Amino acid sequence: MTTSPSDVATTPGRHHPHTLSAVDFHSASSGVAAKAMRAELNRLANAIQDMKARRNFQNEMDHFYSLFTRYLSEKAKGTKLDWDKVHEPKPDQIIPYDQLPVGESPEHLNKLAVLKLNGGLGTTMGCVGPKSAIEVRDGMTFLDLSVRQIEYLNSKYDVNVPFILMNSFNTDDDTMRIIQKYGSHKIDILTFNQSRYPRINKESLLPMPRSPASDISQWYPPGHGDVFESMYNSGILDKLIAEGKEYVFISNVDNLGAVVDLNILKYMVDSDAEFIMEVTNKTKADIKGGTLIDYEDTVRLLEVAQVPAEHMEDFKSINKFKIFNTNNLWINLKAIKRVTEEKELNLEVIVNNKTLDNGVKAIQLETAVGAAIKHFRNAHGVNVPRSRFLPVKSTSDLFLVTSDLYSLNHGELTMNPKRLFQTVPLVKLGDEFKKVSNFLARFQSPPHILELDHLTVTGDVTFGAGVQLKGTVIIVANHGSRIDIPPYSVLENKVVSGNLRILDH
Numbered sequence: 001m002t003t004s005p006s007d008v009a010t011t012p013g014r015h016h017p018h019t020l021s022a023v024d025f026h027s028a029s030s031g032v033a034a035k036a037m038r039a040e041l042n043r044l045a046n047a048i049q050d051m052k053a054r055r056n057f058q059n060e061m062d063h064f065y066s067l068f069t070r071y072l073s074e075k076a077k078g079t080k081l082d083w084d085k086v087h088e089p090k091p092d093q094i095i096p097y098d099q100l101p102v103g104e105s106p107e108h109l110n111k112l113a114v115l116k117l118n119g120g121l122g123t124t125m126g127c128v129g130p131k132s133a134i135e136v137r138d139g140m141t142f143l144d145l146s147v148r149q150i151e152y153l154n155s156k157y158d159v160n161v162p163f164i165l166m167n168s169f170n171t172d173d174d175t176m177r178i179i180q181k182y183g184s185h186k187i188d189i190l191t192f193n194q195s196r197y198p199r200i201n202k203e204s205l206l207p208m209p210r211s212p213a214s215d216i217s218q219w220y221p222p223g224h225g226d227v228f229e230s231m232y233n234s235g236i237l238d239k240l241i242a243e244g245k246e247y248v249f250i251s252n253v254d255n256l257g258a259v260v261d262l263n264i265l266k267y268m269v270d271s272d273a274e275f276i277m278e279v280t281n282k283t284k285a286d287i288k289g290g291t292l293i294d295y296e297d298t299v300r301l302l303e304v305a306q307v308p309a310e311h312m313e314d315f316k317s318i319n320k321f322k323i324f325n326t327n328n329l330w331i332n333l334k335a336i337k338r339v340t341e342e343k344e345l346n347l348e349v350i351v352n353n354k355t356l357d358n359g360v361k362a363i364q365l366e367t368a369v370g371a372a373i374k375h376f377r378n379a380h381g382v383n384v385p386r387s388r389f390l391p392v393k394s395t396s397d398l399f400l401v402t403s404d405l406y407s408l409n410h411g412e413l414t415m416n417p418k419r420l421f422q423t424v425p426l427v428k429l430g431d432e433f434k435k436v437s438n439f440l441a442r443f444q445s446p447p448h449i450l451e452l453d454h455l456t457v458t459g460d461v462t463f464g465a466g467v468q469l470k471g472t473v474i475i476v477a478n479h480g481s482r483i484d485i486p487p488y489s490v491l492e493n494k495v496v497s498g499n500l501r502i503l504d505h
Contacts, residue, residue, distance in 0.1 A: 030072035033205040037068055040207050044198075048212055056233075057212060063229055064197045067222070067365045071349045083311050086302065087294040088320065094279060094292060094381040095267075103266030106157035111246040112265060113333075114161055116146055116253040117224045117369075118175060119168030119194055125395060126435025130171035132253045133178055134436060136392055136401055137408055142253050143178060148411025149259055151187045161260070162188040162240070165253075166230060168221035169196050192234035194226045199354070202361040217356065224252075224327075225347045225367025232340040241333050248336075250329045250369065256401060256413050257390030258328045264382060265330070274335040275376035277301070278328035278384045285426065287316040289324030290370060292381045299380055301325060301370045305350050323381070325370050326389040332376070339375050347371040386423070387415060395439040396427045399455075403446045419450050430458035444487065451492075464489065 041061040048054040122131040132142040140148070150163045167175050172193050179189050196219045198207035209218035227250065231237040240248070247268060251258030268276050279292055290303040307315045314320055339345055347367035354362045373379045390413060392398055400406075405424070406413040415422055433439045444465040449455070451470040459477030464487030471493035477483040483500040485491070 030069075030076045033072055034065075034069050036206060038065060041065055041198075044207065044209065044212055059233065060195050060197070063195065064222070064365075067197075067349060067367070068200070070346075071351065071365050074349060080308060081295075081302075081306050083308060083314075085295055088322075089292050089294050089299060089381065092380070093294060093299045094323065094383050097263070097382055097384045100263045100267045100382070101270070103262035103264075105266070106159060106262065108247075108265050108269050109153070109157055109159040109161055109260075109262075111244065111269075112161050112260070113164055113240050113245045113248045114146075114150055114260060115164040115166060115227070115248050115250045117227070117250065117327075118143075118165040118171055118253045119221045119224070120254070121170050122436075124393070125398075126437060129174045130167075130178075132165075132171070133174065134392075136256070136398060137406075137413070140408075140411075142256070142392070143175075145256065145408075145411040145413075146253065147182050147185060147187060147189075151185050152410040153260055154186050160188065162190055162243075162245070164190045164192070164236065164248075166224075166227055167191055167193050169193060169216065169219065170221065190236060190239075192230060192236045194221050194224075194230045196220075197222045197365070199356075200363040200365070202353070202363050208360075208362060220364045222364070223350060223366030224369040225371060227369050228336055228340050228345060228372065231336065237333065237337055237340075241337065246333055248331050248333055250327075250331065252327050252391065254393065255326065255328065255389065255391045257388040258326070259388075259412050261384075261388070264384075267382070268330050268332075271378065273330075273376075273378045273380065274332040275373050275379035276330040277370055277373055277379075277381045278326045278330075278388060279323040279381040280326055280384050280386050280389050282318050282322055282324050284318075286324045287318070290368070291315075291321040291324050292373075293321075298374050300374045301368065303348070303350065303368060303371070306348060323383055326384070327370060328384070328388060329369060335376055339372070344375050345372060346375070394429075395433050395436060396429045398436070398439065399427050399429060399433075399446075400424060400449075403449045405449055416450060425449060425452040426454045428456045430461075432460060433457065459483070461485070467491070 041064070045054055045058045045061060048057055116132070118130060118132050120131045122129060122134050125134065127134050135141050136145065147163060150161055153159070153161055165175060172191070175191065179191070182189060198209045199218055199220055200206070201208050247265065249260060264276065264278070277292065282289070288304045290301050293300055293302045302315070304315065348371050350366040350368060352364040352366055354364060356362055390401065392401060401413060405416055405419060407416060429439070433442060442462045444463065447463055447467040447469050449469050452473070454472040455469055457475045459479070460482040461475050461477050463485045466488040467485050468490045470491070473491045473494055475483060475485070475496045478497070481499045483496060485500070
């Protein structure tokens with residue numbers, strides 16, 4: 001009896017010497033994809049005539065290629081986190097904030113620089129341009145508040161803390177125009193751009209741009225993990241070190257709680273830590289936030305994208321993982337230079353799938369800055385008060401920071417001491433409030449919410465001036481209905497539904 005090659009491949013227990021295992025098959029495919037990608041990147045670089053511009057572009061593409069080959073390798077090997085090695089952080093890996101020594105002395109401030117991650121657009125909130133240009137309080141933008149904070153710090157302590165913005169190609173032009181207005185302020189503002197990487201066609205695994213000048217939609221900024229390479233390549237890192245700066249405080253530009261803290265700065269200097277991540281206690285709103293773990297006796301950041309599906313509930317559990325990463329990071333500048341020059345950085349690859357307007361499926365390979373914690377000496381977390389995490393990701397967040405829950409002092413938001421519990425209400429505003437312009441049009445003035453615990457609003461709802469909301473308030477206008485909350489109404493533990501309109505006559 002003769003056996004065909006197809007019979008050999010499908011017969012159980014039979015092995016053919018030329019049959020590729022799945023891993024070998026993927027490895028071979030990866031090799032072809034890597035070679036094709038390299039050829040395309042070289043072709044793009046060779047299209048640039050100016051030699052300096054070509055070298056800069058080639059350098060960026062080399063870093064992109066390194067990320068791409070790591071992605072291919074992990075995909076081929078099916079590399080996954082070993083969940084059995086994932087443990088809660090040890091006591092010495094997360095220090096409670098209230099155990100830090102009080103750092104009233106400003107002596108270390110002249111060694112500090114403050115860097116805001118400013119690569120994002122305000123599209124989620126219906127705005128055009130950099131998110132940092134959205135007005136958040138008393139006519140001031142995120143950028144205005146940050147500049148005011150640093151300017152006040154410099155004046156109060158007679159120091160010179162520089163303010164740095166990492167822009168993306170999406171935000172750089174607009175940001176450069178905006179910061180001209182701070183020319184007369186007592187603050188040094190430095191900017192640099194993060195990398196510009198080509199989006200990858202999901203089917204061909206080739207770069208989408210056909211030339212270095214291809215449309216902006218063909219490119220992407222590769223996440224804030226790119227901050228180290230970009231600081232180094234821009235010359236900003238060497239400039240800071242030459243000026244005697246030793247530490248940088250990095251945070252998201254939309255986190256209004258991320259202000260310079262003298263206690264953490266003093267602790268960083270005294271403990272000789274190269275990297276400190278601010279973490280804070282989880283609430284139900286934070287279950288998807290990255291968390292610190294102990295992995296093979298090393299402190300590491302675990303992001304939701306790395307979690308195997310069968311362990312997702314473990315990850316979200318407040319019992320097992322009690323804290324999450326605020327992305328407020330304190331890092332030693334010379335240590336950044338060391339790990340960058342010695343090419344030690346090996347940040348986990350985050351795969352971001354996109355569908356473009358023309359229906360083409362694309363891949364963006366990104367990294368997170370907090371993942372670098374494993375590469376720095378004596379790196380650990382500090383569990384800070386919730387007040388240091390006040391992000392504005394949506395109009396529901398904007399609702400909170402514009403209310404009487406907070407007061408503004410020298411660019412810093414502080415919670416009203418009259419609030420009985422120093423926790424933030426849970427607020428969910430529906431799609432009608434999603435864009436900033438629509439949100440503003442639906443409130444004659446910000447409601448008073450000092451005694452509010454939970455607010456849900458859906459449908460066509462507007463609020464008159466001076467409304468007070470207390471306890472749990474749910475307002476639902478069904479399709480075709482409209483609810484106008486009259487001026488100076490007091491709603492306490494109420495559900496409002498149906499139609500409500502009071503008209504003058």
